[in-house]
Amino acid sequence: MLVVLFVIGLLAAVVVLSLPGDEHTLRNEAERFAARTIAARDEAIVGGAPVALVVGPAGYYFQRRVDGAWQALPGKGFDLAAWKQGTQAVVAQPGGRGRIVFDTLGLASGDGAVRLERGDRHLVLRIARDGKVTLDAA
Numbered sequence: 001m002l003v004v005l006f007v008i009g010l011l012a013a014v015v016v017l018s019l020p021g022d023e024h025t026l027r028n029e030a031e032r033f034a035a036r037t038i039a040a041r042d043e044a045i046v047g048g049a050p051v052a053l054v055v056g057p058a059g060y061y062f063q064r065r066v067d068g069a070w071q072a073l074p075g076k077g078f079d080l081a082a083w084k085q086g087t088q089a090v091v092a093q094p095g096g097r098g099r100i101v102f103d104t105l106g107l108a109s110g111d112g113a114v115r116l117e118r119g120d121r122h123l124v125l126r127i128a129r130d131g132k133v134t135l136d137a138a
Contacts, residue, residue, distance in 0.1 A: 023118075023121050025084065025086075025087075025118060026087065026116060026117075026118040026119075026121050026122075026123060027123065029083070029084055029087055029116065029118075030116050030123040030125060030135055031135065032081075033060065033081075033114075033116070033125060034125055034133055034134075034135045036060075036062075036077055036078070036081070037053055037125065037127065037133050038133050039076070039077060039078075040053055040062045040073070040078060040102060041102045041106050041108075041131050041133070042106070043062075043064075043073070043076070043078070044064075044102040044103060044104055044106060045102075045104060045105065045106045047064065048104050049064050049065050049066060049104065050064070050065040050101050050102060050103050050104065051063070051064050051065075051073060051101070051102050052064075052065070052070060052099055052100065052101045052102075053098075053099070053100045053101075053102070053127075054098070054099050055089060055091050055098045055099075055114050056089070056091070056098075057083075057088070057089055058082055058083065059080060059081050059082035059083050059089075060080075060081055060089075061073075061078070061079065061080040061081065062078040065101075083116075084118075086118055086119070087116060087117070087118045088116070088117045088118070089114055089115070089116055089117075090114070090115040090117065091112075091113075091114055091115075092112065092113045092114070092115070098112055098114065100112045100127050102131060105131075106131040107129060107130060107131050108127050108128065108129050108130070108131050109129075110129060111126075111127065111128055111129055112126070112127040113125065113126050113127070123135060123136070124136055
């Protein structure tokens with residue numbers, strides 16, 4: 001009987017330790033956000049039309065400039081993506097909403113930073129004017 005209880009306790013401990021914590025969830029979400037941003041930059045280059053990244057407190061989405069107007073960039077992972085529950089985004093612009101436009105050369109309209117927070121953890125996605133996208137814990 002003690003052996004059975006020991007094995008059940010051991011299995012329960014393995015399950016609890018393997019559950020993703022705030023740091024793992026935040027890292028996955030930030031990496032997905034960075035990858036989608038890089039893909040949007042590449043889409044602007046390949047598609048020959050500017051692509052905008054719009055970030056807000058609830059999530060982010062991408063738009064393409066077509067015939068002088070901004071239109072949603074559907075499919076290919078560019079649809080509206082909401083932040084996971086418990087994740088907050090702080091945009092380094094007034095109003096808490098940011099917009100970065102990538103031109104057909106992959107250059108960004110300006111430097112930008114989005115700080116993703118979850119619990120006591122945070123990661124910062126930075127976009128440089130040259131179009132470079134980096135993710136760090138600073």
